Amino acid sequence: MIKALENFDLVIFGGDGDLSLRKIIPAVINRIKDGQIKSQSKVVVASISSYTTKSFITYMKDKMLEYGIKIDQSAFSELITMISYVNLDLTISSNYQALYKALEKSPNPQTIFYYSTPSKLFDVISKHLFENKLINDVTKIVLEKPLGSNLKSFEKLNKQVRKYFREDQIYRIDHYLGKETVQNLMVLRFANHLYELAWNAQNIDNVQITVAESIGVESRKEFYDSYGALKDMIQNHLLQLLCLVAMEPPSSLTADNVRNEKLKVLQSLRPYKANEISSLTVKGQYTRGEVDSKFVNSYQEDIETYESNTETFVALRTYIDNWRWAGVPFYLRTGKRMPARYSEIVINFKRVAHNLFPSRNKIDRNKLIIRLQPEERIELVQMVKLPGPGGYRYKPISLELDYGGSFSKKFPEAYERLLIDVVRGNQTLFMHEDEVRASWEWIHSITDNWDKTEQELELYKAGSDGPGNKVLKPSHYWHQSKAFGNEEIVV
Ligand code: BG6
DSSP: OOOOOOOOOEEEEETTSSHIIIIIIHHHHHHHHHHOOOSSEEEEESSSSSSOOHHHHHHHHHHHHHHOOOOOHHHHHHHHHHEEEEOOOOHHHTGGGHHHHHTOOOSSEEEEEOOOSOOOGGGHHHHHHTTTTTTOTTEEEEEEEEOOSSHHHHHHHHHHHHHSSGGGGEEOOOOOSHHHHHHHHHHHHSSSSSHHHOOOOTEEEEEEEEEEEEEOOOOHHHHHHHHHHHHHHHIIHHHHHHHHHHHHOOSSSHHHHHHHHHHHHHHOOOOTTTTTHHHEEEEEEEESSSEEEEEEEEEEHHHHOOOOOOOOEEEEEEBBOOOOTTTEEEEEESSSSSSEEEEEEEEEEEEOOOSSSSSOOOOOEEEEEEEESSSSSEEEEEEESSSSSSSEEEEEEEEEEEETTTSOOOOOHHHHHHHHHHHHHHOTTSOOOOHOOOOOOOOOOOOHHHHHOOOOEEETTTTOOOOOOOOHHHHOOOHHHHHHTTTOEEO
16 A cells, blocks of 8 residues: 655646656656545646646647657546646746745645756756745755766856755755666665675676667757767766665665765776776767668767767776775666667676586676666576586576566656655655765766877767777677577587
């Protein structure tokens, strides 16, 4: 039985935008459907477009249909009774009076302001909320990434927001942390004796984290071109995954304890030096090619500028300089226009110390594969004997746990879980300012050295596995779970 939440008011700035219509509002609808959000809560969509509440509802409905979002009709009807649209220019303080009016009579104890806007507006929104007396002790704000574009811009933005809000009122969202499989990482590691015993440099050879997407830059040309894959994906999502894989067991599950452990990982990441950057990192950009048997344009064609040096692919090898992980390479890879959409974490264990079997072939490594998407699955790859006489023949076979399929209920979307956590005041799955700071510091050692050494941008065909160099060549380290199953090592 899901417990209903205390009623609240949710204001979504930029609420008529893509993120809101694809993720935030559908998350509210799903939680209404499960009875967790009651109709006494309010949803206020605030934006500069001149909708009325009625015309916004029509627009929202059409967009959700266009995006193919499946919504429960009765929950949607309930949402309509809770939603209102406020037309305001976020940069004009007096405009916030309309918001004040929309909220003033609400009996709900807490207001959550969701900043689904470019981060350059975070300062001005916070200031105007303050000037219009819309902030109190229990107000919370949710900040969407990107949080700045480097350490300096993050510090500036953070300082401005912190003028008006305490750290415990700020929820910096990284939707990867809301994914069920990502949270399952904590349980997998800390509720299974066997894994925790093996989770160190003595037993693990390398760790590979891949987030591959088959989509291109879609409608976000300008934004993406000023960011690139390193800042769009590695700085947040992949580093957060790395933290969960590598952190020490926290002494308890409180937000501070978990976030402190993640912070220590980020602070232990080895910064890059100019003389090694080209052998430890690869950046690439897609050219024309084929994805899902369909011809697709090059990145330059997609963004229509024809002279961009922005990377749409990054692969890198990094090290965590602490006792647990000394000498263990962590490979991070992400790219757009890859052959398929998949995200996975692969823990490659060391080979057995001695091969007892009279073979020229190596015994394959044990691997723990945590597949995050498109399907949620955990595989433990181990060597088994092929049945039959004639000596020992063996091959790697997976013990598979269909994580998604093992439960009758569909997993909630990441945004649903995160929204509920904001209402409940649980910051565990949100980034502390120190984590963001540490990740930008480390990212700086990459961007700075890419600039200093004028590192080459390698082109790759859309639909291929991306570029690679001697050290980071795909075949050298990328795990392809489908491919190895047929390998047979004959003694
Ligand atoms: C976003 C990035 O944060 O994550 C996008 O800005 C990317 O470029 C997206 O496509 C991927 O999220 P998911 O949940 O689809 O893997």
